[in-house]
Amino acid sequence: MAKASTKTAAAADTPIFTPTPEAKAQATRSRIIALVLWAAAIVLELVAIFWVMRPSFDELAANHGFPQWRWYTLLAFIGVIGVLAMVGSVLWKKANHLDPASRKEPVRFFIQNQLGAFIALLAFLPLIVMIFMNKDMDAKQKNIAGAAGVIVALVAAVAGIDFKPLSQEQAAVESQVVTQLVGQDLVWWTAGGKVVHLCQGASDIQNATTTVSSGPVADAFAAGKEGITLLLGRELNQCSLPVPANLPDIEQWVRTARGL
Structure with a gap:
């Protein structure tokens, strides 16, 4: 690494940081795993919206409303989506500390370091909207599932924020x-x-x-x-x-x- 003179450190040219090959490789692995986990979270969100929340007419008639097993399944999906989003964010932030972005590219620097929060919102906002718009759930089912979605979404979003990015x-x-x-x-x-x-x-x-x-x-x-x-x-x-x-x-x- 190039050395700058200590006599005028504040005025010295900013040195260049290059991660070691091992750190670069570990960062790449962590980012790939994070992307896979995030993709799985979004796929589960789509499954929840287009399958779990859409019971057939026969199911609605037989259960006199939204089937309870589907409601419990929806709650489980919310929990699993939250875990996938948060674990992905932890790995992504660790990768950013192994192979950081440059402040000289402010847009990329911001997106790369806060991507986990955006993914968490993407994985939950459509689902939360669809829960509150659902006409088959009763008020209790809708309020509990909606509240669970909001709480888990907020926790996942905060977990995805890097408050002190490197x-x-x-x-x-x-x-x-x-x-x-x-x-x-x-x-x-x-x-x-x-x-x-x-x-x-x-x-x-x-x-x-x-x-x-x-x-x-x-x-x-x-x-x-x-x-x-x-x-x-x-x-x-x-x-x-x-x-x-x-x-x-x-x-x-x-x-x-x-x-x-």
Whole structure:
């Protein structure tokens, strides 16, 4: 990875992040599985609309209304569609942390990182509309199924949102900053922590009660971490590392890369 001068980090050209072949391959696998799961969710939605919710005249007459078994089947479909949508979103977001998009392409960056939320809406909105428009269900069946659809749709949509998406620029900048401050691209993090640290001697690592991991910044992002701690001055002292004179510029460089 190209190194930028530390004397004017904020003004340095943004380095380029390229995922390793292994990370790229893992991201591709995760995206393929996510797309398959999302496709299955949409297929089940269509089955629910065009088969489960359309009983024959004989069934309606025999059951004096919408058959109860079809109603229970509809509720099961709603649950399964929600699970497929959410698992797909988790895999998709993990892939985006292995192989992130660039902020220089804002439309692609937004769509790629928030695609899970759009898929969740696509997998539920038509179904919810059809439930409330259904003339065969009684009011109780319609209200319960409709409420279940709305709740699961909201949960799936929120699960699909990446509130802090990773960009190529952020990954590159943070990897380079760690290399400049520590001497190598190596950070430490805990299973429950949101940020990563510069050394094993950092107080948050020393006081950890969960599993501690280490590796390059790219591995930390793949594990779902937000980036390096912004308490760099304190952590450099704890790690017995020199504090560069332009540390405020470096911290601002990281914030800018994160879109803060």
